[in-house]
Amino acid sequence: MILLVTLLSGTASRVTAAEIPALAAASDLKFAVEEIAAQFRASTRREVKLVFGSSGNFYRQIEHGAPYQIFMSADEDFVFKLAKAGRTEDQGQLYAVGRIVLYAPHRSRLAIDEQLAGLKAAAAAGQVRRFAIANPEHAPYGRAAEQALRKVGLWDTLRPRLVLGENVSQAAQFASGGSAEGGIFAYSLALSPQIAKLGRHVLIPEAFHDPLRQRMALVKGAGESARAFYRYLQEPPARGVLKRYGFTLPDERT
């Protein structure tokens, strides 16, 4: 009986939960946006629900009417497509440009440098058994990792050694877990305390890959709280957090 009451009250409280907007964010934003949302809650007493995952997945879900009110994509094309389909209010805002790092966990003997020379030497010596990146087929950060590896002529050598994360966050988890010699993933994740303490990283030059232009937009029908958070994301405190997590910030008008 008590169970029944709890279950029923659970459905009743969904009415209030629906007023808290849900935000779909690319997984490279995990730590940064969590921090921004905490500040937002403290300063405005409004709530947002954060959902992290792959941008492509979110694109598909929003296209089919998923009840997200803000979409923060790691690949701006997804936002453009949704805008074209009339699912977002407009073409949105470029909020950050992402970077990638070469990462090695503490157990790994991989020498890391920004030209990937250490990785090249280790790969040639057969010392790299597993190397983690996000799946380049659909994850923007995986694509950037592939471009960087191709740039230094390592792609074909490393290909059979690659473990592919379903999204960049899983790639970071594979790379830092100690079962791989290293990996390439988002700078923003490497800077999070949770992942930083597990290994070393070095920033890969921007010229090694296409820019990771990250764009966000309000989904049609977004409520007042979502709008407030969307504005908040473009204000100095939020931008400060993004900067601290290694994102390059665009000009307001880009």
Add this chain to the structure above:
Amino acid sequence: MDWEALRLSLRLAGWTILVLLPIGIVLGRVLAWRRFRGKALVESLLALPLVLPPTVLGYYLLVALGNASPLGELYESVTGRQLVFSFGGLLVASVVFNLPFAIQPMQRAFEGISQEVRDAAACCGLTRWRTLWRIELPLAWPGIVSALVLTFAHTLGEFGVVLMVGGNIPGETRTIAVSIYDRVQAFDDAGAAVMSATLLVICLAAIGATYFSASRMSGRGHG
């Protein structure tokens, strides 16, 4: 169509039933006929993968198989290979995940063999091995077959655990289920459709075959 992934899934399913066949027969017999302290606990543990989210199992396997773990280290020192992100690791995961699918139908089958039959076999002076081969296995066969088919089909369909511990390596850990997910993510709906249909047909054929043989078996029993 990712044939490599399909082959890998079939290979994984094949190895899984090969490993679980003897385990299922031994444990199924013991659980069917013996009474011992803690039996309910053992049965609960073996049934756990039925209700446990694949992610829970995936998490524990990731911890248990990683090369920082004792099991991972042992495996690496013996074979020189890593357990996590490898076919071997996937097989371990698959065996654990399929324990209830293999054991429970076999246990039911052995439970269906009456005490009189077993007593009669013993009276005739059959050794335990001969009793197993000539009496028990033939009688329990339908249950064993359905256990193997269920396990096989379930392995083909397993997704969550593979996604967590596999690392999506072509030819090593990229199973058909994960490959379908990748096709969908890459907006290749045609590829996903073909592979999904293939998997649907294989699984339907497998399940259909067990139902068909089960109905024939029971028909023969009553006839």
